[in-house]
Amino acid sequence: MIASTLTTPTAMRDAFVDIVTAELEVNPQLAVVLAEISADRFERAAARHPDRVLNLGIREQLLVGAGGGLALSGLRPVVHTYAPFLVERPFEQIKLDFVHQDVGGVLVGIGGSFDGANLGRTHQAPGDVALIDSLPGWTVHVPGHPAEVEPLLRAALAGQDRVYLRLSTETNRDAHPGTGFQLIRTGRRGVVIAVGPVLDAVLDATATADVTVLYASTIRPFDTAGLCAALSGVDRADVVLVEPYLRGTSAHQANEALSEVPHRLLSLGVRRDEELRAYGTPAEHAAAHGLDARTIRAALDTFLG
Amino acid sequence: MTTVISGYADLPELIGRMTGDEKHAAVATSTLDVLWVLYDRVLRVDPDRPDDPDRDRFLLSKGHAPMAYYAVLAVKGFLRPDELDTWATFDSRLGHHPDRALVPGVEIGSGSLGHGLPIGVGLALGLRAQGRPCRVVVLVGDAELEEGSNHEAIQVAGRLGLDRLTVVVVDNASASLGWPGGVADRFAREGWAGTTVNGRDHDALYTAFTRDHPGHPLAVVAAVEPKEYRHP
Incomplete structure (x- = not known):
């Protein structure tokens, strides 16, 4: 129906x-x-x-x-x-x-x-x-x-x-229709790229953080120009990639985009090191993979110092 | 080297341009006669119009050992005979498995077994949806039929009555575990029309390919001499 x-x-x-x-x-x-x-x-x-x-x-x-x-x-x-x-x-x-x-x-x-x-x-x-x-x-x-x-x-x-x-049943509070990396929030200490349904967790995690947040509903092609433009407004080329699938899936693209720039990259996403043998809810799985707001914030604090 | 090529008798020499082999290798090619009858008497294809949307489609699913295929395409004007001399070299359009993106007239790239028949089902469905009257003919080997993807396609083609789809199984008894009851039985039980013929008999092949089979896909099992050895 x-x-x-x-x-x-x-x-x-x-x-x-x-x-x-x-x-x-x-x-x-x-x-x-x-x-x-x-x-x-x-x-x-x-x-x-x-x-x-x-x-x-x-x-x-x-x-x-x-x-x-x-x-x-x-x-x-x-x-x-x-x-x-x-x-x-x-x-x-x-x-x-x-x-x-x-x-x-x-x-x-x-x-x-x-x-x-x-x-x-x-x-x-x-x-x-x-x-x-x-x-x-x-x-x-x-x-x-x-x-x-x-x-x-x-x-x-x-x-x-x-x-x-x-497609996913996991959704953000607000829609951001558009192409490329969309600028959601600006800050000075680094750039966080949130892909698809992880945006809300990233926004919650960075509510009091001085970072730029980019949002992507299209991850291929990778918006190299959008990333570089965002990096021009921050103090250091520190990039955090938060993807709702396998951790680091776009790391090679980010590294290629920044091949001429000394940079640091942190990749967050579904863990690769072991199979998660658990049932429960998507929220519980997100937390188990470090994709909940609290864990993302902790990872950001450690990475950005 | 100037050669006037015109027909079946030229195929051994053309194959020899690729294999560097004497003529018995060509004669032993299991697909040779099936390919010849299809391109000479059955398929409506034109080397001057390889993109005609209403052309018949021939899909060589069993893509290995394509020398007979290239030779037939050369006789029928899709390839220049001298291009066969470049076979399998870096810049050649002709490799050990054919590539549709390189050769006009080649409808699919193949080599990994079990892809041609599922593609053929989609192609037949798409042509039917567009009201195009053309045939889709897929060549598979009896060992290739071991791939499960074929059986998904055989089931659906039968249930949907894809009567513009023909499969020719070149049976050289190379399936390691055999087909108890025969290859044709797998098609018959899924509602295909079918027949088993001598895969070296041109008239028998032609008759099998051109029989009426309204409402049912057609399976032609072309039995040839058993394979003498196995590739490593």
Whole structure:
């Protein structure tokens, strides 16, 4: 059932379904391929466009491979399922059936890193952006609010390139639609980059800190110019990267951006050193990975001195 | 070297330009006759219009040992014969696995097994959605069929009745654990029309590729002599 409207979506997933359902009416080149996940939400669209809304059942290798085939036929495919089954299980299909074939498409994953905290490791994919980042030519969007989904998704649907749109149930209080690194707060002691849903924790952590905060809902391409512009206003080239997925995923980009500048970099994100074997809530998982406001603040104080 | 090439009889020499081998290697290529019949008598493709949206699509999923494929493409005008001499060198468009981004007329890059048939399902679905009448023909090997991705595609193509999709399985009995009951059985139980023919018999192959199969995808098992050795 589609309950929300295009202007006031209640969740990123609802926004995604609403926008794609509407676009199917006006864009005959658009096709949606599913592997059971969200098929119930696309029932109305599938009834109207049975040739372009395709549920292949629980077959994720085929999901991505057929998406590449749809692109080869000249359509713009939207390929959607839960993140681990979209990016990790059929990773070679992404590498070969999209990138090696030199075609575009829009991959839309749900589940963030640990939306499914109580579902366990099988339903968590904190390595998704790092995996996509190992392949050339991808735009990666990490919206932090449902209202940010629409402009990112509409642009993706209208393009020809390869886009990974990473949706989550974790959201910030306020939407910041826009491109590149957006300036949220200015300070003197360093620059903190918050990606997607971690912005609120970063803002809470830095409420009394003298730092510049940048916000990114698009992390690939990496906004080198935006980072350099922010650094021109601080006393030292100290950069803190806070990402809601694998820690340090964008560290190589930040280091490359600052290759001519003596700098220090702290990366915060989902821990790499061990598998978190716990259930509970996303908030508890965020805390376990050091992504809660208190732990971020402590890390900042140590790093910035 | 000036060579007038015109047909099937030229393939061994063309293959020899890549392998540096004598002609028996060409004859032993399992896919040679299937490829020839497809490009000579079945597929509607034109080297002058390789991007025609209504062309038939041939996907060489089993991308290794593509010498016969390149040779057929040369005979049919997609490649210059002298380009075959550059085979597998750094600047060549022709490698040990084909790359669609390099060679007009090559529809997919392949080499990792089990990708062509899922892509073919998506391609057939996309062409159907756009009302294009063209065929999609995917060549796989009997050992390649071991990859599970093929079976996801076989199931869905059958259930959705993708009758513009054809799979040709070149069966040289190279699947280590075999296919009890035969390769064709895997397709038949999923609702495909199908037949098993001698993969060296051109007329039998042509008949198999051109039979009516409304409402069902078509599987042609092309049986050839068993593989004599295994690649390392």
